[in-house]
Amino acid sequence: MEFKESMKKLKKWFPTIMKYLFFIVSLETIVLVILRCPYVIPFLACDMCPVVDCPSKYYRKPFVAFIVGYMIIFRADFCSKICPYGSLNDILYKIRRKISKKPFKLSLETKTILNFLKYLFFICAIIAIIYGNPRYYVPLHTSDLITSLKLAYLAAGNAYFARLYVIVGALLLGLLLIPRFWCRYICPLGTGIQLTKKGIRKIRKIKTVNGVKSCGDCSKCGKNDN
Ligand code: SF4
Ligand code: SF4
Numbered sequence: 001m002e003f004k005e006s007m008k009k010l011k012k013w014f015p016t017i018m019k020y021l022f023f024i025v026s027l028e029t030i031v032l033v034i035l036r037c038p039y040v041i042p043f044l045a046c047d048m049c050p051v052v053d054c055p056s057k058y059y060r061k062p063f064v065a066f067i068v069g070y071m072i073i074f075r076a077d078f079c080s081k082i083c084p085y086g087s088l089n090d091i092l093y094k095i096r097r098k099i100s101k102k103p104f105k106l107s108l109e110t111k112t113i114l115n116f117l118k119y120l121f122f123i124c125a126i127i128a129i130i131y132g133n134p135r136y137y138v139p140l141h142t143s144d145l146i147t148s149l150k151l152a153y154l155a156a157g158n159a160y161f162a163r164l165y166v167i168v169g170a171l172l173l174g175l176l177l178i179p180r181f182w183c184r185y186i187c188p189l190g191t192g193i194q195l196t197k198k199g200i201r202k203i204r205k206i207k208t209v210n211g212v213k214s215c216g217d218c219s220k221c222g223k224n225d226n
Pocket of ligand 2: 078079080083084085086087182183184187188189190191
């Protein structure tokens, strides 16, 4: 009986345990991507990336294969149950809830502007990919990580700082005001996933309606009630 209870609890907590496990193993990569990734879109060109201290350069392919397998087997949603950067946003939100439980409400105008920005970031990411995902600074490397980070800071230009400010600004907004600010209003991958899901839902809906229409069972969809 006790064993059954423990298994039940484990089953319940398993997705959360895995989510934070993914976060812990990816922490070094997250820091390096924020501070050192030289490409406009990280993770696409890891094989030829000069940042030799980034774990993604060596583990990206097996990690992605594992994640895809995990998603298929456990039907896990990427954004809410896997993405380490989403988990970082969740952790910040939990900290914020400890400071204040009061929700911060956005006006309709602000939401519209932020939604516009979200699609702007998405389009910029697509353009960057079309143009070969350019590298916007040359990362210098030393054997010591802190010195490498300092060199990145000294060698980088406006594009590096623009990206850094967007990332840090979004994390701060997520911590102080709006939960998962990055995920909701900036992340191009999140926007891509959201659009894909919407597209699939639409196709399924059309297929279902067509399916019911052709089966002749009028009581199911009510299309031919009158
Ligand atoms: S290996 Fe390079 S391209 Fe890939 S995530 Fe790390 S820093 Fe970015
Ligand atoms: S929106 Fe982006 S950062 Fe957030 S969980 Fe999804 S993929 Fe990760």
